[in-house]
Amino acid sequence: MPKADAQSMSADELFALLRRIMVREFDLAEERIQLDSDFEGLDLDSIDAVDLAVSVEEEVGFQFDTDDLAQLVTLRDVVELIRGERSR
Amino acid sequence: MKRVVVTGIGGLCSLGQDWKTVRDALLAGRSGVVTMPEWDRMGGLRTRLAAPVPGFEIPEDWPRKKTRSMGRDSAMATWATAHAIAEAGLTGSSLLSDGSTGIAFGSTAGSPGALDSWAEKFYGQSSLSGIGANEYVRFMSHTCAANLAQFFEVRGRILPTCSACTSASQGLGYGYEAIKHGQQTIMLAGGAEELGLIDAAVFDILFAASTRNDAPDSTPRPFDEDRDGLVVSEGACTFVLEERDHALARGATLHAEILGFGTNCDGRHITNPDQAGMEQVMRLALADAGLAPEQIDYVNAHGTATEVGDIAESRATAAVFGAGVPFASLKGALGHALGACGSIEAWLALEMMREDWFAPTLHLERVDPRCGELDYIQGEPRKLEATTIVSNNFAFGGVNTSLVFGRAR
Numbered sequence: 001m002p003k004a005d006a007q008s009m010s011a012d013e014l015f016a017l018l019r020r021i022m023v024r025e026f027d028l029a030e031e032r033i034q035l036d037s038d039f040e041g042l043d044l045d046s047i048d049a050v051d052l053a054v055s056v057e058e059e060v061g062f063q064f065d066t067d068d069l070a071q072l073v074t075l076r077d078v079v080e081l082i083r084g085e086r087s088r
Numbered sequence: 089m090k091r092v093v094v095t096g097i098g099g100l101c102s103l104g105q106d107w108k109t110v111r112d113a114l115l116a117g118r119s120g121v122v123t124m125p126e127w128d129r130m131g132g133l134r135t136r137l138a139a140p141v142p143g144f145e146i147p148e149d150w151p152r153k154k155t156r157s158m159g160r161d162s163a164m165a166t167w168a169t170a171h172a173i174a175e176a177g178l179t180g181s182s183l184l185s186d187g188s189t190g191i192a193f194g195s196t197a198g199s200p201g202a203l204d205s206w207a208e209k210f211y212g213q214s215s216l217s218g219i220g221a222n223e224y225v226r227f228m229s230h231t232c233a234a235n236l237a238q239f240f241e242v243r244g245r246i247l248p249t250c251s252a253c254t255s256a257s258q259g260l261g262y263g264y265e266a267i268k269h270g271q272q273t274i275m276l277a278g279g280a281e282e283l284g285l286i287d288a289a290v291f292d293i294l295f296a297a298s299t300r301n302d303a304p305d306s307t308p309r310p311f312d313e314d315r316d317g318l319v320v321s322e323g324a325c326t327f328v329l330e331e332r333d334h335a336l337a338r339g340a341t342l343h344a345e346i347l348g349f350g351t352n353c354d355g356r357h358i359t360n361p362d363q364a365g366m367e368q369v370m371r372l373a374l375a376d377a378g379l380a381p382e383q384i385d386y387v388n389a390h391g392t393a394t395e396v397g398d399i400a401e402s403r404a405t406a407a408v409f410g411a412g413v414p415f416a417s418l419k420g421a422l423g424h425a426l427g428a429c430g431s432i433e434a435w436l437a438l439e440m441m442r443e444d445w446f447a448p449t450l451h452l453e454r455v456d457p458r459c460g461e462l463d464y465i466q467g468e469p470r471k472l473e474a475t476t477i478v479s480n481n482f483a484f485g486g487v488n489t490s491l492v493f494g495r496a497r
Contacts, residue, residue, distance in 0.1 A: 047221040051222070
């Protein structure tokens with residue numbers, strides 16, 4: 001079971017969650033991870049995107065669609081997608 | 089045909105991560121076998137013995153993108169290969185990436201740790217939830233070869249030699265053949281194995297694992313009449329094999345030469361060894377080397393300490409080489425490193441040849457009278473000036489290998 005519900009989380013809480021996952025999974029320094037950081041700039045690739053999606057699903061139950069991952073460029077895109085602020 | 093020499097070796101096993109440490113342990117008669125109380129959780133498992141590699145961790149300075157796809161087996165393979173490449177003077181060399189270098193490397197399967205993790209979710213929970221992108225590549229059959237290729241940016245041929253206990257020796261043999269026939273100039277060759285409960289269980293089910301659980305310092309006992317089976321182990325060992333003229337031209341140190349290789353299959357029984365197939369593979373290797381049996385100074389045995397294996401192997405060896413050939417197994421000290429044993433044992437045999445001594449078969453006290461008549465090295469290390477040695481390995485499926493090594497000339 002997910003530890004939290006994505007629908008009830010604020011944008012700031014979701015960003016903090018993504019940051020925590022990315023520090024843990026990708027050995028990134030926390031200060032490098034900003035809301036407008038793009039994944040390519042953080043040297044993350046398609047395999048990392050899948051692992052990020054797996055962790056997000058485990059933590060807050062949000063399931064990414066196949067098409068989602070290719071369209072996500074920055075952390076802000078992920079936050080907006082989870083909050084339903086982007087069309088899928 | 090090209091001549092094939094060894095220009096670098098790196099390895100780690102239950103007795104150490106460098107020759108000096110392993111040498112001291114062999115000379116002192118120490119073994120890497122310990123008890124595994126954490127295996128108490130597995131119902132029906134009788135053995136509690138294994139020989140893990142102590143203290144191995146993935147180096148912190150390895151890039152995350154190159155380690156994320158590695159299980160412990162691939163990580164040990166990479167560690168061993170990095171050391172072999174360094175000894176060969178090829179660290180950072182363009183030769184690794186210009187297509188002239190290939191890889192022949194195996195393990196019995198992929199990482200058992202990664203397989204456990206996958207199976208727990210996939211089968212245990214009937215869910216893909218929580219399965220990451222890297223889990224499969226850690227346990228796919230050619231994970232070691234694939235990880236070596238991406239880590240060292242190797243662009244030549246990849247020969248995954250995943251044939252259980254002959255994975256590493258086939259790696260050496262197929263690596264040798266790739267150079268001999270002019271297909272590659274350099275081959276990174278060998279094998280790796282990650283210790284997992286599944287390895288012990290496989291042999292336990294077949295009543296082939298030692299259960300002297302209260303006496304880890306007395307087992308396994310290859311060729312001994314009181315043996316009761318093997319002890320699983322782990323490790324990795326990589327040889328840098330190189331075309332001899334190429335190695336000489338770049339001023340490399342030649343550690344040894346592979347003079348011959350034979351591999352065949354019994355084609356009879358899926359697990360039981362066959363003396364005839366074993367004999368034949370040794371004759372194939374000698375023929376490839378152009379040597380007569382009496383020119384071999386020492387035979388490094390597979391010698392796992394299973395009843396049928398020990399008897400068949402020793403009789404086959406005696407039939408080919410006669411009763412006078414010095415003969416020993418390192419598995420009494422190391423345990424059985426399965427997919428890594430072939431290259432680990434060849435490495436240690438070459439080091440011993442270089443120092444003019446050979447270790448005894450640890451725990452061998454009274455040779456099983458059903459075993460073949462041979463000059464078993466027992467008790468004390470043997471002073472022996474050898475120039476040409478053989479290393480044999482045999483696997484489930486009736487797969488046999490025999491390698492002939494000589495001092496570099």
